[in-house]
Amino acid sequence: MAQPQRISSMPYSQEGFVLSSDERGLGAMLPQNQGMTNRQDMGTGALADVNGQTQRQYDFAMQDVRRNTETARPQAVVQSTNAYKKQETEALGAQHFFTRKLTTVAENNLEQMGGANSLMELNAVIQSPQRDMFINDIATGKKIGEMLG
Numbered sequence: 001m002a003q004p005q006r007i008s009s010m011p012y013s014q015e016g017f018v019l020s021s022d023e024r025g026l027g028a029m030l031p032q033n034q035g036m037t038n039r040q041d042m043g044t045g046a047l048a049d050v051n052g053q054t055q056r057q058y059d060f061a062m063q064d065v066r067r068n069t070e071t072a073r074p075q076a077v078v079q080s081t082n083a084y085k086k087q088e089t090e091a092l093g094a095q096h097f098f099t100r101k102l103t104t105v106a107e108n109n110l111e112q113m114g115g116a117n118s119l120m121e122l123n124a125v126i127q128s129p130q131r132d133m134f135i136n137d138i139a140t141g142k143k144i145g146e147m148l149g
Contacts, residue, residue, distance in 0.1 A: 110119070125134050 125131070
C-alpha cells in the first residue's frame with residue numbers, strides 16, 4: 001500500500017494535529033501555526049535531549065509563591081484585626097480599672113465624711129414635687145455666681 005504523499009512543509013506532528021482537529025470540526029478553534037516547529041512551540045517538555053524536571057520544579061515553585069501570596073492576604077488581615085482588637089480591649093480594660101478605682105475611692109471618702117446621708121436627702125428632693133423649685137434654685141445660684149465672679 002502506497003503512503004499518501006505529503007505536500008506540507010509542516011512537521012507531521014503539527015500537521016496531524018491540525019488535520020485531526022479539522023475532522024472534528026475544531027479547525028477554526030485551533031488555527032494552524034505554519035512557521036513554528038515543535039521545539040519552539042512546546043517548550044522544554046517537547047525536547048528529547050533536555051531534562052524537563054528543572055522547568056517543572058520552577059513552575060511548581062512559582063505556583064507555591066502565588067498560592068502563598070493568595071493565602072497570606074486574608075491571614076494578614078485577620079492578624080492585624082486581632083492585634084487591633086487586643087489593643088482596644090487592653091486600653092478599655094485599663095480605663096475601666098482606673099474608673100472603678102476612682103469611684104471606689106470617692107465612695108469610701110464620701111462614706112467616711114457622712115456624705116451617704118446627704119446623697120439620700122438629695123435624691124429624695126430630686127424625686128419629690130419640689131424638684132422644679134430645686135432646679136430653679138440651682139440655676140439662679142449659678143447666674144448670681146456668674147454675675148459676681
